[in-house]
Amino acid sequence: MSAAGEAVALVRAGRSLSEALAGLAPATGQRAAVQDLAYGALRNLGLLDALLAELLHKPVKPALHALLLCALYQLRARPHAGHTTVDQSVRAVSRLEPAAKGLANAVLRNYLRDTDALVARCNSEAAQYSYPQWWIARVRAAWPQQWESVLNAGNLHPPMTLRVNRRRLTPEQYLARLAERGISGERVGEQAILLERPLPIETLPGFSAGEVSVQDAGAQLAAPLLDVQQGMRVLDACAAPGGKTGHILELADCNLTALDSDPARLPRINDNLKRLGLGARVLCADCSSVALWSDGTLYERILVDAPCTASGVVKRHPDIKWLRRESDIDRMAATQAGMLDALWQLLAPGGKLLYATCSVFPQENAQAIASFLARNSAASRLPLAGLDSGQLLPDARHDGFFYALLEKH
Numbered sequence: 001m002s003a004a005g006e007a008v009a010l011v012r013a014g015r016s017l018s019e020a021l022a023g024l025a026p027a028t029g030q031r032a033a034v035q036d037l038a039y040g041a042l043r044n045l046g047l048l049d050a051l052l053a054e055l056l057h058k059p060v061k062p063a064l065h066a067l068l069l070c071a072l073y074q075l076r077a078r079p080h081a082g083h084t085t086v087d088q089s090v091r092a093v094s095r096l097e098p099a100a101k102g103l104a105n106a107v108l109r110n111y112l113r114d115t116d117a118l119v120a121r122c123n124s125e126a127a128q129y130s131y132p133q134w135w136i137a138r139v140r141a142a143w144p145q146q147w148e149s150v151l152n153a154g155n156l157h158p159p160m161t162l163r164v165n166r167r168r169l170t171p172e173q174y175l176a177r178l179a180e181r182g183i184s185g186e187r188v189g190e191q192a193i194l195l196e197r198p199l200p201i202e203t204l205p206g207f208s209a210g211e212v213s214v215q216d217a218g219a220q221l222a223a224p225l226l227d228v229q230q231g232m233r234v235l236d237a238c239a240a241p242g243g244k245t246g247h248i249l250e251l252a253d254c255n256l257t258a259l260d261s262d263p264a265r266l267p268r269i270n271d272n273l274k275r276l277g278l279g280a281r282v283l284c285a286d287c288s289s290v291a292l293w294s295d296g297t298l299y300e301r302i303l304v305d306a307p308c309t310a311s312g313v314v315k316r317h318p319d320i321k322w323l324r325r326e327s328d329i330d331r332m333a334a335t336q337a338g339m340l341d342a343l344w345q346l347l348a349p350g351g352k353l354l355y356a357t358c359s360v361f362p363q364e365n366a367q368a369i370a371s372f373l374a375r376n377s378a379a380s381r382l383p384l385a386g387l388d389s390g391q392l393l394p395d396a397r398h399d400g401f402f403y404a405l406l407e408k409h
């Protein structure tokens, strides 16, 4: 409970949840429980915040506030273990802030005593959907028919999906290998297998030998859409950790350059390619500063898997809901426009550029592409089979993505 509270407090102070958890190093055996608590609290933070506001009569320090949020989450997740949770939480509070022990005890017991009435009073949209109000308003404006399902999908537990390396075996062969180990899965795409239950990668047959990778089914659409043929010059401009790089190379023997501007993420491209037994030229560079890294080579295919608000992947990263600011949307859209303009110069005539984000905000997606097309008469947008608008909205089976395939005349 203490470590989860610390992680939530760090997220509220602006750190990402993965960084926060990595820095805490809870005792062996506790890691999974700490993660469950911290992820669960952040998924449900809108409601938990509102409940705590009802229960507290004066402000408390951020660390105590975060700990009480985790305690409330645990009480909601395990209603039958209420008294044990209260005892554990009060012990954690007494280590953090001994003088607040009585307050914590009263808050949590009041919650147990009055749960239904308290929850009924938390009727704001931010509490009901557990997103910031501005986010709810943006999603509703963008997707008037689907906004609730988009928001609710972001609060689900993420599924685990595998990409079968078609150079090694077929999805049916891999499903049979899973079945031999008593693992159930279902084919949900060309190379995609959705596991019935998430599993540690060490338990997956052939993982270290590169037979499969972990990749969301929506993300697995990118490489086939790019339509790479044998021997082509291909640029993967925002490549780390290399999920889509590996997929492109599994599909075709091509001459691939993978860039990423983050030196900390770059080694993961090499690790992934090594595990898959594939090769690419991997460079640390800002793809928009073309003059600094390009030798003038034109590429027949370019993938721009652009940095974005990541609003389509909140079920994997619930901290994103609370770390983003509304102004990030315009800021990201400006970065994305600069990237598209810079990389377009490197596309060979007749070549194709696939623009991708994991966002559900049109400013980063359809609007970004409409503006790009308006300022580039040599570009046209190609239709994508089965994905008319280019927007894949998130649901229980996959994350949210946007794809636009552009061709240069």
Ligand SMILES: C[S@@+](CC[C@H](N)C(=O)[O-])C[C@H]1O[C@@H](n2cnc3c(N)ncnc32)[C@H](O)[C@@H]1O
Pocket (backbone or CB within 6 Å): 237, 238, 239, 240, 241, 242, 243, 244, 245, 259, 260, 261, 262, 265, 285, 286, 287, 288, 305, 306, 307, 308
């Ligand atoms: C959505 S992620 C890419 C995911 C990756 N394509 C995959 O499938 O595994 C976006 C990446 O863009 C990188 N990035 C951000 N700005 C960049 C820039 N100016 N030049 C190159 N890479 C950049 C980030 O470091 C991040 O790794």
